[in-house]
Amino acid sequence: MQKKDYINQIEKLLPELPDYVNDYYHAKRSIPLSLTTLYHYLSTFQQFFDWMRTTKVTGAASNRDITLSDLENLSLTDAQLYKEYQLNRPRLNTKKENNGLSKSSINPSLSALKSLFKYLSSESEGINGKTLIARNVMEKIPLVKDGRTLQTRARTIGKKLLINGEAQVFLDFVDKEYAKKITAHQLAYFKVNKVRDLAIIALFLASGVRLSELCNLNLSDLHLDDEVPSIKVIRKGDVEDDVLLRIRFLHYIQDYLNQRPTLYPGSDNLDAVFVTARAGKVTRINTSTVETLVKRYSAAYGKPFSPHKLRHSIATDLYEKSGHDTQMVQTQLGQKSPNATQLYMHVSETRQENILKDL
Structure with a gap:
């Protein structure tokens, strides 16, 4: 996709996500992270929020309604379950069943979530001058090791x-x-x-x-x-x-x-x-x-x-x-x-x- 295509896709995604994700987007855009990376990050957040609602980790009616408290209080067990879900869910665009995502596909998703949680817990600033959340559970979730030497x-x-x-x-x-x-x-x-x-x-x-x-x-x-x-x-x-x-x-x-x-x-x-x-x-x-x-x-x-x-x-x-x-x-x-x-x-x-x- 061209730059304008990524911008169009991002503009469609942002209204469906919480305001703090919009704040994250603008903060990272000023670094700047590439539009390609940000688009994939926002898509990951959307997928993660979908999973939170489907599994009843949150009672939010829509992704936009998922609160900072939902993320701050996300248990380590739930975070690990999401990683397990990624490891075991069927791959898209394939007829094979029970074929989890490759490690190269999972780690970018985990990195995106780590980036969001790090921003909320250590880089953001609310009205009171404090970070938006006090606890970062994604710090405890390691990336998937390749399992192969160079x-x-x-x-x-x-x-x-x-x-x-x-x-x-x-x-x-x-x-x-x-x-x-x-x-x-x-x-x-x-x-x-x-x-x-x-x-x-x-x-x-x-x-x-x-x-x-x-x-x-x-x-x-x-x-x-x-x-x-x-x-x-x-x-x-x-x-x-x-x-x-x-x-x-x-x-x-x-x-x-x-x-x-x-x-x-x-x-x-x-x-x-x-x-x-x-x-x-x-x-x-x-x-x-x-x-x-x-x-x-x-x-x-x-x-x-x-x-x-x-x-x-x-x-x-x-x-x-x-x-x-x-x-x-x-x-x-x-x-x-x-x-x-x-x-x-x-x-x-x-x-x-x-x-x-x-x-």
Whole structure:
């Protein structure tokens, strides 16, 4: 979603939530937290308040009626039950039953609630100069541990990366071989979008941007003709960043830009770099469409992966070819913490072990 879309969604959520959540929102907006983060936080609060009313933890008739006292007096047992509910409730958009949310899905929700309770108990100020609540039960609720070492994660992720020249092999597969593996109906759709899809994959591999950053790109953000080609993206926290590009994949992107007006009539009226057409209407491409196309091509390639693995791929290549310069990787990917780059160190070490076995 674009900034205006998040604002629209937030404006729909806020009237359904208590006034103290509105105060929280404006306090965090001034830091600022990104609109993306705040939207997901507010959605989490809405879900948590729904659960409180459904389980009769509160007698409030609506989420907006949930009081500060309800939160201040929330028992540790009830807080733990909510975490257990998150761990065990069925996942959305799946036919599998009794399949709890992944740890990566639960922790952002818990972090959101921790942020709200911390604000209410230590950062807020009421009329009397005191914080809005005196007790923070969420301090006692730990995040869910991953249960895997970085080495284990590296071994798993390393099998799904396009490194050491395989990125070009994958692009060649999509360009020349994929059409042989699909039906006539699928082929018609593929022919329309092939040039765009190659450009999307190429831009991931050329930049290491996040999925949302790619989808939110505007034509005015592209600086492909500069001496050092780059793109402008809005990172987490609404931070603007210039991302340098890997030159070897730029021709896929330029080819798409040249054909964009012909492939998607009406796209001249849109600033979005990547667009899609449905029922004659051209719109900005969304994250689910990009996720679907990457998974479809990678599955046909025989190595199913998500767009995030393309980000891991350039990071691993950069880590190795820069002489293990973690700061360079951190800068390229827009990561605030150097700890995030440790994964690529372990992926590199795992690759080295495998290469030594073959020597």
